[in-house]
Amino acid sequence: MGKLWLICIASISILLPFLCNAFSPETPTDRRVLVLLDDFAIMSSHSLYFNALKSRGFDLEFKLADDPKIALQRYGQYLYDALILFCPSVERFGGSIDVAAIVNFVDSGHDLIVAADVNASDLIREVGTECGVDFDEDPSAMVIDHIGYAVSGTEGDHTLIASDDFIKSDVILGAKKIEAPILFRGIGHAVSPANSLVLKVLSASPSAYSANPKSKLSTPPPLTGSAISLVSIVQARNNARLLITGSLSMFSNRFFRSGVQKAGSQTKHGKSGNEQFLTEISKWIFHERGHLKAINVKHHRVGETDEPALYRINDELEYSVEIYEWSGTSWEPYVANDVQLQFYMMSPYVLKTLSSDKKGLYSTSFKVPDVYGVFQFKVEHQKLGYTSLSLSKQIPVRPYRHNEYERFIPAAYPYYGAAFSMMAGFFIFSFVHLYSK
Amino acid sequence: MSNSYTSDILKPFKLKTKQQELLIRVLILCLVYILAFITRLFSVLRYESMIHEFDPYFNYRTTLYVTQHGFYDFWNWFDYESWYPLGRIVGGTLYPGLMVTAALIYRLLHFLRFAVHIREVCVLTAPFFASNTTLVAYFFGKEIWDSGAGLVAAILIAVCPGYISRSVAGSYDNEGVAIFALLFTFYLFVKAVNTGSLAWGLASAFGYFYMVSAWGGYVFIINLIPLYVLVLLITGRYSMRLYVAYNCLYILGMLLAMQIRFVGFQHVQSGEHMAAMGVFFLMQVFYFLDWVKHMLSDTNLFQEFLRITVTCAVAVGGIALGVGMASGYISPWTGRFYSLLDPTYAKDHIPIIASVSEHQPTAWSSFMFDFHILLFLFPAGLYFCFKRLSDATIFIVMYGLTSMYFAGVMVRLILVATPAVCLISAIAVSATVKNLTVLLRSKTKVAQIGSTKGTSSAKASSKASLDQSQPFQKNGAMALLFGAFYLLSRYATHCTWVTSEAYSSPSIVLAARGAHGNRVIFDDYREAYFWLRQNTPLDAKVMSWWDYGYQITAMGNRTVIVDNNTWNNTHIATVGRAMSSYEDEAYEIIRSLDVDYVLVVFGGVTGYSSDDINKFLWMVRIGGGVFPVIKEPDYLVNGEYRIDKGAAPKMLNCLMYKLSYYRFGEMMTEYGKPPGYDRARGVEIGNKDIKLEHLEEAFTTSNWIVRIYKVKPPNNRW
Numbered sequence A: 001m002g003k004l005w006l007i008c009i010a011s012i013s014i015l016l017p018f019l020c021n022a023f024s025p026e027t028p029t030d031r032r033v034l035v036l037l038d039d040f041a042i043m044s045s046h047s048l049y050f051n052a053l054k055s056r057g058f059d060l061e062f063k064l065a066d067d068p069k070i071a072l073q074r075y076g077q078y079l080y081d082a083l084i085l086f087c088p089s090v091e092r093f094g095g096s097i098d099v100a101a102i103v104n105f106v107d108s109g110h111d112l113i114v115a116a117d118v119n120a121s122d123l124i125r126e127v128g129t130e131c132g133v134d135f136d137e138d139p140s141a142m143v144i145d146h147i148g149y150a151v152s153g154t155e156g157d158h159t160l161i162a163s164d165d166f167i168k169s170d171v172i173l174g175a176k177k178i179e180a181p182i183l184f185r186g187i188g189h190a191v192s193p194a195n196s197l198v199l200k201v202l203s204a205s206p207s208a209y210s211a212n213p214k215s216k217l218s219t220p221p222p223l224t225g226s227a228i229s230l231v232s233i234v235q236a237r238n239n240a241r242l243l244i245t246g247s248l249s250m251f252s253n254r255f256f257r258s259g260v261q262k263a264g265s266q267t268k269h270g271k272s273g274n275e276q277f278l279t280e281i282s283k284w285i286f287h288e289r290g291h292l293k294a295i296n297v298k299h300h301r302v303g304e305t306d307e308p309a310l311y312r313i314n315d316e317l318e319y320s321v322e323i324y325e326w327s328g329t330s331w332e333p334y335v336a337n338d339v340q341l342q343f344y345m346m347s348p349y350v351l352k353t354l355s356s357d358k359k360g361l362y363s364t365s366f367k368v369p370d371v372y373g374v375f376q377f378k379v380e381h382q383k384l385g386y387t388s389l390s391l392s393k394q395i396p397v398r399p400y401r402h403n404e405y406e407r408f409i410p411a412a413y414p415y416y417g418a419a420f421s422m423m424a425g426f427f428i429f430s431f432v433h434l435y436s437k
Numbered sequence B: 001m002s003n004s005y006t007s008d009i010l011k012p013f014k015l016k017t018k019q020q021e022l023l024i025r026v027l028i029l030c031l032v033y034i035l036a037f038i039t040r041l042f043s044v045l046r047y048e049s050m051i052h053e054f055d056p057y058f059n060y061r062t063t064l065y066v067t068q069h070g071f072y073d074f075w076n077w078f079d080y081e082s083w084y085p086l087g088r089i090v091g092g093t094l095y096p097g098l099m100v101t102a103a104l105i106y107r108l109l110h111f112l113r114f115a116v117h118i119r120e121v122c123v124l125t126a127p128f129f130a131s132n133t134t135l136v137a138y139f140f141g142k143e144i145w146d147s148g149a150g151l152v153a154a155i156l157i158a159v160c161p162g163y164i165s166r167s168v169a170g171s172y173d174n175e176g177v178a179i180f181a182l183l184f185t186f187y188l189f190v191k192a193v194n195t196g197s198l199a200w201g202l203a204s205a206f207g208y209f210y211m212v213s214a215w216g217g218y219v220f221i222i223n224l225i226p227l228y229v230l231v232l233l234i235t236g237r238y239s240m241r242l243y244v245a246y247n248c249l250y251i252l253g254m255l256l257a258m259q260i261r262f263v264g265f266q267h268v269q270s271g272e273h274m275a276a277m278g279v280f281f282l283m284q285v286f287y288f289l290d291w292v293k294h295m296l297s298d299t300n301l302f303q304e305f306l307r308i309t310v311t312c313a314v315a316v317g318g319i320a321l322g323v324g325m326a327s328g329y330i331s332p333w334t335g336r337f338y339s340l341l342d343p344t345y346a347k348d349h350i351p352i353i354a355s356v357s358e359h360q361p362t363a364w365s366s367f368m369f370d371f372h373i374l375l376f377l378f379p380a381g382l383y384f385c386f387k388r389l390s391d392a393t394i395f396i397v398m399y400g401l402t403s404m405y406f407a408g409v410m411v412r413l414i415l416v417a418t419p420a421v422c423l424i425s426a427i428a429v430s431a432t433v434k435n436l437t438v439l440l441r442s443k444t445k446v447a448q449i450g451s452t453k454g455t456s457s458a459k460a461s462s463k464a465s466l467d468q469s470q471p472f473q474k475n476g477a478m479a480l481l482f483g484a485f486y487l488l489s490r491y492a493t494h495c496t497w498v499t500s501e502a503y504s505s506p507s508i509v510l511a512a513r514g515a516h517g518n519r520v521i522f523d524d525y526r527e528a529y530f531w532l533r534q535n536t537p538l539d540a541k542v543m544s545w546w547d548y549g550y551q552i553t554a555m556g557n558r559t560v561i562v563d564n565n566t567w568n569n570t571h572i573a574t575v576g577r578a579m580s581s582y583e584d585e586a587y588e589i590i591r592s593l594d595v596d597y598v599l600v601v602f603g604g605v606t607g608y609s610s611d612d613i614n615k616f617l618w619m620v621r622i623g624g625g626v627f628p629v630i631k632e633p634d635y636l637v638n639g640e641y642r643i644d645k646g647a648a649p650k651m652l653n654c655l656m657y658k659l660s661y662y663r664f665g666e667m668m669t670e671y672g673k674p675p676g677y678d679r680a681r682g683v684e685i686g687n688k689d690i691k692l693e694h695l696e697e698a699f700t701t702s703n704w705i706v707r708i709y710k711v712k713p714p715n716n717r718w
Helices: A002-019 A041-045 A047-055 A099-107 A122-130 A253-257 A274-285 A410-435 B002-013 B017-046 B055-069 B071-075 B097-111 B118-144 B147-159 B174-195 B198-214 B218-234 B240-257 B271-295 B299-327 B335-341 B345-349 B364-371 B374-387 B391-409 B411-449 B458-467 B473-501 B524-535 B546-556 B569-580 B583-592 B612-626 B649-653 B655-661
Strands: A032-037 A059-064 A082-086 A111-115 A133-135 A142-145 A161-163 A182-184 A189-191 A198-203 A208-211 A229-235 A241-245 A291-301 A316-326 A331-333 A340-345 A347-353 A361-367 A373-381 A389-398 B510-513 B519-522 B541-543 B597-601 B695-700 B706-711
Touching (some): A047 A059, A099 A111, A122 A133, A182 A274, A291 A389, A316 A373, B017 B118, B017 B147, B017 B473, B055 B071, B118 B147, B118 B174, B118 B411, B174 B198, B174 B391, B198 B218, B218 B271, B218 B391, B240 B271, B335 B345, B374 B391, B374 B411, B524 B546, B546 B597, B569 B612, B583 B655, B655 B706
Parallel strands (some): A082 A111, A111 A241
Antiparallel strands (some): A291 A316, A316 A331
């Protein structure tokens, strides 16, 4: 019996790493993804997108949004690493999921993709608000662009727009340039000005506006021009990544395959940019790109190797840190020339750019300022698209000890001379005074 | 037979009158020595052997450090757990006398194989030195008057509440040792002046060194003694004895004092010490003139010379002082010194000094409380001193008068006045009692032996002769004697009562009477500090008003932003600003200081009145002194400080208000009063619906006296 237990425990402890091969600091890429749908038809109509995810090794689990059995966590453990909400019209999630649960899911470091659409429910709008974007409040409003629309067979109402106003970041959108415009049909949103973390990835053209296409425009539309964001991303402070868009159909097979010609443009692309755009951005969302880690933070006096408990003023010291980037499968050295180190106490006393050896090791050396106090080694590396690196290490800097000052100062030799000659003079004087008659 | 045998045996033990007197005197001194010690033990019996109040906790922490790391590490100690992120060079910013003394006692006890804990040593240091002070008082009294006055002085000072207030067991503060050192230095100096001996002068220099190492109050010595010398010079009492005593004290004392890092070159550079230096030079001029006078026979020539010399000396001194001040070589007087000379100075210019309750001008009642009958014995003693003026009595008179003035300026300086008051009162008591007893005895003597008045003084004899004409003189003297003893016994009763009721509270554990007359103990401070110690990360930073800084580092072992060593006004003002700002503004300050926890003291539930809300206006004033965005009128309504519904809107929403009254609106504190009734201020609070955005309640002690809040990290998605 005891043996059996032993075997059980041994096998569990061996299997445990494989059972939990989910998101972890070591392999930041997501593995288990929950996809919530309005109905299962989306599975087939958006199969190209899902298959692209599956082919990259993601374990997709499709559930109806109002399925009463769905849950994000069990026994305090999250069951998924990421959540895709392709359920724009859901009024109420099934199971234990609600807006607060989704917010907690994100706040504990998990990723989220939200696709709204025309007639998006209040619930989805609320999720958007929590993420720092405000969808157009008019439920039937769509983004209309009479100049930047996509040319199609029928004249239509210009709600199918072709946009190519991307954010300029290779980390988010991949190194390969997206040639074809993106087809978009759906609602627009504005990023909340109070939120400093949300970024517009795909903006509408200056001629776009958000209104109900079926009714006459009586009042000026609340959202106009490039203030309208079509696709936005958020990288939260805990590096959870979020994607919000107002169009579910931009993920669909039909948009993926369809050709696109932007109104007023002569070039006709055989295939829209949707597939490339959305696949690349999903790589970013699921941490296959732009995820940094810093390890082996070391600092020591020049000529020593051990980290001291505190420094003295005017010590020469060396600081090094290794920074790696996750490539989706392995950690590669992160190469940049703008990683800076601060030696900080209320304000940076030393600000130095770390030099890189192109193998991930960043190092520098400097002299501790002539100020004592509790300093911090701070690396605040916040670069568009990358996870924010924020390292801080507290280190006190003490003044000289009483016996670390110079014993004899050349400038003081006159004073030494004065003192000693005084002593000698006093001695001679006393002697003469006492013994001369 | 056997009787005569025992008397034969006892014969060698039979003492002469002189020996009997000595024996009685020694016996009395021993009793006084023990009495001074045990009367200070009320606090240990009432509570436990613990360190009291605020500053003693820092002293305790540093003493612990000395015993653990040795003297040199202590000397160079850079403490990064206080004044985050500036840190504090402890070795260079304190008077190490107390800690070194306690550490030496601790070492000695361990050498003698008494395995005591350092805390016990610290707790009992002050009573021990109080006992020693009684001995010094005896010798001092003997030096300035006679041994009777010395004995009375020893008894008076042993139980005087003014001294006990700073030297009960557990009150491990500099003053406990410093009063001993102060009196000892004065005694040695007076001895040196009386004898003109270089040895006593040397001893007084070392006494001064000990005083400098123990307390910043040494400035009093280094100003009083020059003043005394100056008075002697002016009154024509200049003598070689004075010259030797003062020069020895000044030169050696200065050299020794400069070895204390906290004093260093201040001793020759700061304005407070200039008087001593000036008098030193004046003394040399005097000596020189004396010599010239001795050499010159012509008085007219000497007068001429005198005029030229004095003019030159004054001019040179004035120019030197002016140049020194202008070049910044001589630093001007510090604010503390100004506030001593001018009681209103601190109120207008340095709120941080004025905010401390013990820096307030003294109320008449506290003079009465601390001195009792000494208050009217003091003028009587002055009278006796003036009647028998000598170098020594001039000194004690000057000491008494100056220290009484300072005692009137600041409550805490009653302590400095106490020895002088006790000594002068002792002269009064001793002289009166002596006169009365002489009166009583001389009459019988007159009756018996007639005209033998060898022992009694001329005064007594004249009184005795006067006495023969007044038949009720003896009865009157008897009555007066009884009256004196009655007063003295009242004094003893009063002292014991004050000690046990008022001065033996550790102030870190509060005691109150419950509804049924039982004693209720509020041990909230220690509860909170132990919570901090057990539940927060080791490098957590705690922000609180500076009063609690020492206690948090000593008992909670966590880093604090500001503490009772108020060396950086800006830093304290930053904390004051955070406490008096709205929560979101305060949050930015809190983040910039890397604060993890905010601690406030709140007395609304228990009725404990010295809490942060009552101190809040000082935070506003100190914060506003550096950051003009904080304005005191914003927190007042028509110049009135209130916290109820009529309070100023900024008051109701500032961080301190929110942290103090968070969730308090739901609470019933007193029967028959609405929820949210603040018992410390006796009003219902004005903002009961307090929501915290950036902070969350982490811990509140059982009586709500200490409340600790955790600072939340910034919003994840915003």
